[in-house]
Amino acid sequence: MSKQSVKILGLEKKYGQQTAVKQINFEVKKGELFGFLGPNGAGKTTTIKMMTGLLEPTGGTVEIDGYDIWKDPLEAKKKIAYVPDQPNLYPKLTGWEYLEFVASVFQIPSDHFKERGNKLLSIFGLTDRADELIEGYSHGMKQKIAICGALVHDPDILFLDEPTVGLDPKSARNLKNLLREECDNGMTVFLTTHILEIAEQMCDRIGIISDGNIIALGTMDELREKDGRTEGSLEDIFLELTGGDDQEAVIQEMAKEDQSGDSL
């Protein structure tokens, strides 16, 4: 776990006067499961899009296994796979045809593709639906086939934006187990999530972004240490760092008002 898979240096994104991501720096090591957290609008999706070549940074660099995603895009993209939060796939392709397309682009040998494709479909319970058009899939099924498409070519680095949204509990559990297994086998996973329990259970390291800045970075123990705690959940740390405590106080205040209103 020593080699860097992803190296972010001074990454910045500006939209006019507004800066969505402010010169952030961090690294993700090979085989690491890295959780990227932050409140809504903090800059998570903007960062992941810049890391996957979907959005051009205003400044800074993203290195994927030593390749700059904007200078050597093809080499960098050979190493990665990405699953967005809203997987808009080709509606007129069947699930299997989609996997076949991805396999063709990565030039995976047919036998290996068939074996890997069928295994992934089976893990996510899509075997029986693989020959149906994607347009007929539910949101969760689209999410699952997008994950299958991302994993079918055994990428070195997997980027997942809110991967568990829309997944049923069984598929979410399967995904968690699969990601852990893949990371143990050397794959690097970079995921964003709002479900802090998932991040706490699964991730080797966690980065928290707020208002475009990385405000915390490290293992769970390191985060607790930084927060001056010896124990406590990721939720507590996250809320304290991102100012969620203030909102909680307002909610409690409202609840009190409701109770006093009822008693009158």
Added chain:
Amino acid sequence: MMKHLIKNQQRIFVNTLRSQELKNYFAYLVIFAVLGALLFLFSQTIWNIAGSVTEPVLAGIFSYSLLMIIGMVILIGMPQVFKQLYSATDLEFLFTMPIKTKHIFLMKYLQSFIGTPLFAFFFFLIPFAAYGVASNANILYYFVLILVLFAASTIGLSIAYLLNLIVIQFVPASRANEFMTAMSFLSGLLVYLLFMLPQISSGRSFTESLMAGLPILPDWVPVSWGSNALIDATNGSLSFFLPLILFLLLTIVSILLTTTLVEKGFRTGWIRLSEGSGKKKKRKPKKERAQGVSHPVIAIGKKEWFSIKRDMREWMAFLPLAFLIVFPVIGFFMGGDVRLSDLHGFNDISWPIAQGFFLFIYALFNGQIAAAAISREGLSAWILRTLPLAGRDIALGKLWISWLLPFIILTILECIVGVFLGWTWWQFIFGIVVKAGITIGISSIGIWIGTIGAKFNPSNPQQRLTFGTSMFLLLLAYVYLAVLSIPYALMLVSGEAAPLVVEMGNDSSGFFGFVFNVFGVLLTWKASHPIVVISLGLLLMFILSFGIAWLFLSVSAKRINRGVTIDIVSETSGKSVFKRKSGGSLY
């Protein structure tokens, strides 16, 4: 409840207007100016001829105009009504509120009226009112005119609603959007036949009947009632009353008929479309899947093909073919004056004409289809952007399929035409091979155009190019054809024509004189060494075509590598003025 719904719509309308960009206001201004000018010209013509129009001619004009209003509202209104009833984004919210379905329906009906029907109403009201003033029509005329035009617009809208409400009962939910596109086409045909009805029933052309003062339509046709009411009102005769009442009754019946289907057609139809039919799909027996891992360029083309063949709307791009080739040919032979055997055997004339015609069609289609391939990615563009694909592979993958499809379709059509006209085998082969070469250039121009003006409207996949770029594409395709047609014409024109061309060259001066002189010299060579000149012409043409194809592909690949921006048209409640640009990045 209706009051609240109307007030809400009014607020939405005002806020939509307020939040428009300045360029949209400018566009509206231009549209209004053009329409105003059109109306002015239209009204002025009517003003000038008002005195000389006889009553039977006027009756014909009224009947035909009412028919036009109904036809126009059905034709344009069909897809708009579908959007209002089944894909408006506010329906989900409205159906969860304690509002009667009938009220929501009436709101949607009113919303639809403020569109094509209202436009049709005013577009005919102004010129006809001008006629009334110019011909000193009785005051009753204006009163009847407003009622009749309003009734005609309402009948058209009610028919559009009725067709939508009925059709939705039979359409599978997953294919509803595609089916509506097909319905629009069929309603177009229906309206076309409606307008042809006078011609078919009388055997005379419409203008012939109109000018002769003969009835355009039989008296029992409802639009004749409206027309009769207007004629009687013009003269101040009270006999306008019966036909007017009949026409208004018909309008009321059409509205009532539509509202009876509200619960069944509107609410349950919407539920079916948004939730699916609830019936479990029959699972097909599992087949052994083909092992289709192919080269990335082939894979991109295959993916395009699947998207095209499985979406009925994609095939609409080929519809103009029907109007350009199939209908005219059928009409030509149905006329009875021409027999097929009359055309058989004139290969020297029919073949070059057909080649020119097919090249014209290719210029029309190939570029458009190729350009559409870029924006077809639409919301799924992230997939190609994150895959390790070079711009060259993407451009090439999209090029081969968008070139092959029209080539196959038009070659089949050309073979059918050729068999009927008795072409020789070498004419078939030569024509097909040469056109295959020429059209690659047009398709690659299309790919390039697609990279500079891509547009994607999820609910209307035919809209794949911005207006300006589609015009530019048409221009480029014809310039390209004009250049390529020089060596092609050299091959088609017989060497015997050399003296004539040389003489034309001597008679002309400047650029045309130069072209004729060069052409004359080449034809003289062709007369003495036909095979050498034809081979050279072929070679030159292929060099030009493949050279241009290579050039445009390279430029397209560079643009794709740099990042192609696709304008995603996001529609809310059928209004499509707001655009969201997807991020410019690697394709």
